[in-house]
Amino acid sequence: MSLFTEITIFVLAVFVGFEVISKVPTTLHTPLMSQTNAIHGIVMLGGLIVVGYANDPLEYVIGTIAIAFGAINIVGGFMVTDRMLGMFSKKPKPKADADGKGGSS
Amino acid sequence: MIEAVLEPGGDAATALYIVAFSLFIIGIKQGTHPTSAKRGNLIAAGGMVVAVITTLLLDGIGNWGLIALGLGIGSAIGVIASVRVQMTEMPQMVALYNGVGGGAVALIAWSEIRHGISLGEEIPLDTLIPVLFAGVVGSISFWGSNIAFAKLQDLIPTRPLAIPGQQVINVVLLLGIVAGCVDIATNNGDPSQAIFIGILIAAALLGNLVVLPIGGADMPVVISLLNAFTGLSAAAAGFALDNVALIVAGTLVGSSGTILTMEMATAMNRSVANVLFAGFGGAPAGGGGGSGEERPHVSIGAQDAAIKLAYADSVVIVPGYGLAVAQAQHAIKEVADELEKRGVTVNYAIHPVAGRMPGHMNVLLAEADVPYEQLREMEDINPEMPRTDVAVIVGANDVTNPAAKNDPDSPIAGMPIIEVTEAQQVIVIKRSLSPGFAGIDNDLFYEPNTSMLFADAKQAAAEIAGEIQNL
DSSP states (O other), X not given: OOHHHHHHHHHHHHHHHHHHHTTSOGGGXXXXXXXXXXXXXXXXXXXXXXXXXXXXXXXXXXXXXXXXHHHXXXXXXXXXXXXXXXXXXXXXXXXXXXXXXXXXX | OOOOOBOTTSHHHHHHHXXXXXXXXXXXXXXXXXXXXXXXXXXXXXXXXXXXXXXXXXXXXXXXXXXXXXXXXXXXXXXXXXXXXXGGGHHHHHHHHXXXXXXXXXXXXXXXXXXXXXXXXXXXXXXXXHHHHHHHHHHHHHXXXXXXXXXXXXSSOSSOOOOTTHHHHHHHHHXXXXXXXXXHHHXXXXXXXXXXXXXXXXXXXXXXXXXXXXXXXXXXXXXXXXXXXXXXXXXXXXXXXXXXXXXXXXXXXXXXXXXXXXXXXHHTTOXXXXXXXXXXXXXXXXXXSOSSSOOOOEEOOHHHHHHXXXXXXXXXXXXXXXXXXXXXXXXXXXXXXXXXXXXXXXXXXXXXXXXXXXXXXXXXXXXXXXXXXXXEEHHHHGGGGGGOSEEEEESOOGGGOTHHHHOTTSTTTTOOOOOGGGSSEEEEEESSSOOOTTOOOOGXXXXXXXXXXXXXXXXXXXXXXXXXXXX
């Protein structure tokens, strides 16, 4: 891919990003943030690629940690977002328990 | 062993990446309403699965044992952390996830440089420059986020920590980073790995030094900003690796973080630069009356508060950071339930910077089963304030300070506030008269129609709920 094709994609993505995200209400900004957090876990792809051509112990370690970091980001990010959003959608109960964790189901 | 079937940068791989990032965009788009947001999150997660599987099928992917190890460890940590975390701890969780994302980018950049050097060929600048950017920004983001995490988790003091000559050191570090990058870029035939590591370390120091002096109240802005940084560094890694999914996803996150940062700053009536470099909240500010003098105020107990609330027609609850700290969301919901049983209309007024990150208060109240419709945004609820009988402020301070409107010399002058003084009566549940994060006295506490209830938010709310039941 040529540099300018990539820059074109980048610039268009900036506009799409602003357009889509400015429509998210303040109420949902915390889940949005944690969801976008999960999305930038996509850097794990970079880890998968570089570990493929790693050829000394240091590079093995760097690559594996990068993959682990990315996986924490992806798995943790999407799961915690799901937990949070579950709280917005569940039906109000007659009485809330005082210290309940809630919504982990 | 899986056979590599996709050519990197080939049509099939690119098509699948397009599917992946389309799913991200659709997922975020669904996030505009609470009822569809959960599905949106699953759609985005589906996009991630497509992106990961596509990458695993690329030709040249190897060292499967290491991949399995990294995926296994990372997934396990991610699952455990996300199941265990309390909703009040969400900001530090986001900070931590953000940090590991930045760390991953910095490590990938380092690996790319090593790979480039080992090939012994000239590294093209359209690869090298994004790699340098990714390394620097990723490293800043990793360390900055970790400091933000440590502050929010109370591992280090949340008050601004400044060292003398801070700004000078920051500038020197930044110049050093730029000089190092220029050196590597101009020697792209044989770049020095030592200089690259030096750049990563300087960026790490910079990340620490920029975030350390920032007070707890400004953390929402910092986390959003670091989120944008990590996103952009991921996009830069995409440029380096010619990976379209990384470019689009990283850019989306960069846009998101940028928008949230700007919204936060606007809600505090400050510029982002002011948040980052002013060390606000450290020095005692002048406006709003001296902090030393005793001013008359009305102090009440839980029973009086219960009576005021129970015989009101409409009540607005203004939750703040203190509610999150006291974990009082469930207790407050009980008060609201008791009031609603008596036919009182209850709404919650949410200031854009209430809590520790954008929208955090909404999550906490949603956790306590407060219906979404009762969570009202500032612009929406302010016009209703004059028709409100009692405004109850729980652990909020600066966001209700009338000085923001009335006193042009106040440090928070011009900051949009929830106009509780318009309500017939105000009850402030707070531990003491001490000023908020902005370090300024709140004139609200001394208004004739304001009653102070000095107590822990959770305890006070539980007592009020009990008293209302007994009426």
